[in-house]
Amino acid sequence: MNRGNRILLSCVYWAFVLYVFVPLLLMILMGFKDSKFIGFPIRSWTLDWYTGVFDDAAVPSAFVYSVVIAVLATMISVFVGTWIAVLLEGRKFLGRTAMFGLTVLPALVPGIISAIAFRIYARWLGIEPGMGAIVWAHAVHNVPFVALVVMARLSTLPKSQIEAARDLGADPIIAFLRITLPYLVPAILGASIFCLLLSFDDFVRSFFLGGYEPTLPVLIFAKLRSGMSPEINAIATIALVLTAAIGIWAERFTRRMSKDT
Amino acid sequence: MSDDVAPRAGRGPDTADRKRLTFWGTLSSWTPYRLVVGLATASPRRQFLILAAFPLLWVLTQHLGPMLQMLRVSFTDAYPVAPGVEQHFTLDNYARFFGDYIFWQPFFRTLTFAGVFTFCTLILTYPVAYFLARHVSRKNQMLMLLLLLIPFWVGEIVRTYAIMILLGNTGAVNQLLKWLSLIDRPIPFMYTSFSMGVGIVYLTALYMLLPLYSALEKLPRSYNEAAADLGASAWTRFRRITLPLTLEGISSGCTLVFLISTGFYATPVLLGGPSTTVFAETIAGFFHVAGDEWPTGAAFATIMFVAAIFLTGAFQKLMNSLRKGDTN
Structure with a gap:
């Protein structure tokens, strides 16, 4: 169509790719610097910061703590979010719009306000700051994402399949378990991975609802406040590689699954 | 039965x-x-009630509950209530905000910053979304979009730290400028509204890119071709066809990014300085000290939430009227 335009736009795209990747690549490089001082240029290289990560017991334990929280929160969000999606999708009832609005509310409340509201509510319910409170806040915050993803998938389910199952004698529960649920699996898996990453990466809710034990982002934040060091780069790089790897794998996996069904 | x-x-x-x-x-x-x-x-009725009961209970107690409880606490004089102390209804927490201009500055700064950063994100990501949706083949679209998604799986804190390394006095940008002999002394990017902006745009770009991309992708190419056949220039085509028909994507992207930007806490703490204190830090301050400041924090959070919702609502109304005006 328009060659000049096209070339210009592709330059913009690749510049944007650089913009999103370069800061992370620089951060990774800095983790191999053989000096305590953060800054360029890097003259000599070392792996000591990485071996040091495992000597400091706080890092592996924060990592495990974050993973456990993410898994528990995701299980709750997936259960609740799927249920809400089944209620909302393809059904007309009084107050559906209000129900939808309330469902997506936690995703729209700005981070700090959501953290404050959860903190007050947890106090009111008598939940002590700590793992339970973080799991609960993450679970509530992630429900809208599950509901939206599952609703999108559910809207493409051919109605005739459910009708056929019902005609063959399946009650609504069996029809749901044998037709709807298997059809939703790719969406549920995709949403789970997204929730896991969201929860694992979350800072503000974990920070305000946490007890003495820090999650990984809270630990990195605390270390950053007391000064930059290549040790933080090593920790951050490990977290980065893991989250990106899980994300890429999930993307490929769910794409293949939704193609198959 | x-x-x-x-x-x-x-x-x-x-x-x-x-x-x-x-x-x-x-x-x-x-x-x-x-x-x-x-x-x-x-009966279908009973079936529906059983299906609806749990979600309804959940959204009321878990989604709406925390917000309502925050609102209630914002009207009290003490929370958490110490044993033996009576809790009273009061408007003092709100009066404290409106009575002391020291709080207005971070408040308006937050809203202004969020607006400016949202606009920057829009300007930055629109060409990228446009390129992906209009100039790339279907197969490559997914791959190229995925490439942009990867950095966004990385957490808020890690990405903020990456920006700190990029912009520090011995950071990559300053070293590069020095190496090119453009500067002698490092430019103090860090702890300014600039570093904060770079960080926030970096964190929110995806939430703008995806709605824009899906709006642009839905737009039939034939519209532009027809306009070109009728002699419209590239700029006219963009202004009269592409832009009006993607207003919905722009409006949802901007709303999302604005709301997210107002809620950042860690990024302003790490990238900003004393001259860029945002309202999130003010609110958080009431929760770090003795418990009796909680109601004030709750009131301030409520004020900010109402302001953010009001502004995004007004913005969406404006976009809607623009959209209607164009189709008439």
Whole structure:
């Protein structure tokens, strides 16, 4: 169509790719610097910061703590979010719009306000700051994402399949378990991975609802406040590689699954 | 009980090969299960109520509950309530905000910053979304979009730290400028509204890119081709066709990014300085000290939430009227 335009736009795209990747690549490089001082240029290289990560017991334990929280929160969000999606999708009832609005509310409340509201509510319910409170806040915050993803998938389910199952004698529960649920699996898996990453990466809710034990982002934040060091780069790089790897794998996996069904 | 499940009658021949019944067959012929299902699905109305009860209870107590509780606490004089102390209704927490201009500055700064950063994100990501949706083949679109998604799986804190390394006095940008002999002394990017902006745009770009991309992708290419055939220039085509028809994507992207930007706490703490204190830090301050400041924090959070919702609502109304004006 328009060659000049096209070339210009592709330059913009690749510049944007650089913009999103370069800061992370620089951060990774800095983790191999053989000096305590953060800054360029890097003259000599070392792996000591990485071996040091495992000597400091706080890092592996924060990592495990974050993973456990993410898994528990995701299980709750997936259960609740799927249920809400089944209620909302393809059904007309009084107050559906209000129900939808309330469902997506936690995703729209700005981070700090959501953290404050959860903190007050947890106090009111008598939940002590700590793992339970973080799991609960993450679970509530992630429900809208599950509901939206599952609703999108559910809207493409051919109605005739459910009708056929019902005609063959399946009650609504069996029809749901044998037709709807298997059809939703790719969406549920995709949403789970997204929730896991969201929860694992979350800072503000974990920070305000946490007890003495820090999650990984809270630990990195605390270390950053007391000064930059290549040790933080090593920790951050490990977290980065893991989250990106899980994300890429999930993307490929769910794409293949939704193609198959 | 089974009057509404008449089709079940067709299950008659099953008895002949009962041995080969599957798990599901066994389950559906198990009497307690059938009783429960029969009761639950006796009428469409009851079926719906059972389906709706749990989600309704959940959204009311878990989604709306925290917000309402925050609102209630914002009108009290003490929270958490110490034993033996009586809690009173008061408007003091709100009066404290409106009475002391020291709080106005971070408040308006937050809203202004969020607006400016949202606009920057829009300007930055629109060409990228446009390129992906209009100039790339279907197969490559997914790959190239995925490439942009990867950095966004990385957490808020890690990405903020990456920006700190990029912009520090001995950071990559300053070293590069020095190496090019453009500067002698490092430019102090860090702890300014600039570093904060770079960080926030970096964190929110994806939330703008995706709505824009899906809006642009839905736009039929034939519209532009028809306009080109009729002699419209590239700029006219963009202004009269592409832009008006993607206003919906722009509006949802901007709303999302604005709301997210107002809620950042860690990024302004790490990238900003004393001259860029945002309202999130003010609010957080009331929760770090003695408990009796919680109601003030709750009131401030409520004020900010109401302001953010009001502004995004007004913005969406404006976009809607723009959209209608263009189709008429």
